[in-house]
Amino acid sequence: MARKLEISDQEVQRLRREGLGAPEIAKALGKSRATVFRALQRLDEVREYVRHDDVFPWPVHQMHGGTLPTKYIRTLSRAAKTGGGDMDYLMAAFRWANGMIERGVDIGYDPDYPGTDVTPEGGYYEMPEPVGGGFIRRLRDAALEAGRRRER
Incomplete structure (x- = not known):
């Protein structure tokens, strides 16, 4: 006899579309x-x-592994390395990165940094973007370039 379904496929798909990993x-x-x-x-x-x-x-x-900045950075990293990813979550990550770049800020990390508007859980903070481009700009540009290469 087959085992009873332990998990809802629809719920798994919904959470995956939200960008969550296994x-x-x-x-x-x-x-x-x-x-x-x-x-x-x-x-x-x-x-x-x-x-x-x-x-x-x-x-x-580990306590900051599920925060939005970490998820967006991972999403942009996946796009930079593979040229793709979940389109809805990828677009959210690009909006986040573009917003930071437009405001002239980059992101920094200190596990002891208190919660802010960047992330209530703490860890991440905004700082002025360095001359020549910061971490977020370089990551966003690498993701865009990988997407362009994939389209060719």
């Missing part, structure tokens, strides 16, 4: 990562694994 979906649904990964495989939603530790100019503490 560990985050598992936590949100109270399920194991293996259960979520099987659902993602069944839905043909398994992404190729892309490392981001080479992109971040600082080690990010």
Whole structure:
């Protein structure tokens, strides 16, 4: 006899469209990562694994791994490395990066930095963009260029 479905495919897809990865979906649904990964495989939603530790100019503490700046940086990193990603989340990440660039700011990180309007959980802070472009501008430009190469 087949096992009872342990997880809602629709809920997994909704969370994936929001940009969550398997560990985050598992936590949100109270399920194991293996259960979520099987659902993602069944839905043909398994992404190729892309490392981001080479992109971040600082080690990010685990407590800040789910914050919007971290998610946007990972989304732009994926786009820079693969030329693609979830379009809705990618557009949100580009809007975020473009807004920072238009305001002339870059982002910095200190795990002990208190919560601000950048992220209530703390860690990230805005600072003036360095002459010649900062981290966010370089990452955004790399993601745009990878997208252009992919379109050719």
